[in-house]
Amino acid sequence: MKTIIEGLHKAFESRVRLGIMSALAVNDSLDFTSLREYLEVTDGNLASHLKALEKERFIGVKKTFIDRKPNTRYSMTKEGKKAFEAHLVALEDLIRSQK
């Protein structure tokens, strides 16, 4: 049981963060607007969760300009992918063990 809890990363406790990681797991990169549309959260809320994930080095940020408008794209880092996969395995194990 202890190892399972270890696999569950604290950063993924929040459903918004889990949502961000899920969306980035299947997309090479996504911009802020797309993420906000998928997750249906406010700008501020999303920004703070993104910042937290960035701080964990689970996601990378790339700022570019499209038609002179700033465009921020997020993508999953190798570290983030590893942590997210471990989290998924832990979730599955947890559910299986309680059946």
Place this chain on the structure above:
Amino acid sequence: MKTEQEYVRDLSEIRSMMERSSKFMSLSGLSGIMAGIYALIGAYIVYRLFYGNQAGIESTGDGQMLQGNITEIFLLAISVLILAIGTAIFLSWKKSQKSGEKLWHSAARRLTFNMTVPLLTGGILIILLLIKGLTEYIAATTLIFYGLALFNASKFTFQELKSLSLIEIGLGLIAFHFTGYELLLWALGFGLMHILYGIYMHLKYEK
């Protein structure tokens, strides 16, 4: 610690988020049926106008070429294409409104982009065939490149699109060999197959 049920919900949300953010699920089966009907009408008009003085579709098997004005056929084909795409966009828009899904998100963009490359290639090839006077291969070329476009698109939407794409490619290759039957095969691929696929998808996902 969360409860077990919360973890189960986590997992189902991860799954739904992955699907929502990577696949375009607003494609309506009805638009397939409509596209098929337009194609059949178009094929019928071409048949009546340009093969009309022959006994039947079988008699075109002896290597007879289209007799009509190629520009007219071209305009007709473009109209069918615009009608089909217009209907598909309109019905997808309606479906996305009902399900609350955004129509033009990154999955939709990728779907469009992945279809554009084979479709543009096919389009340019058709123009080249026209210039070189190889009109008997045009129908086959539309089938093959449309099939390739669908094959690419199937990664970003319903899996069933893959089977349809392989059928279109197969029909295109057959039409390439049996050029006399191009109109019949084209009607099969763009008309009948679209209608069958549309009905199947409608019954499976929209009931």
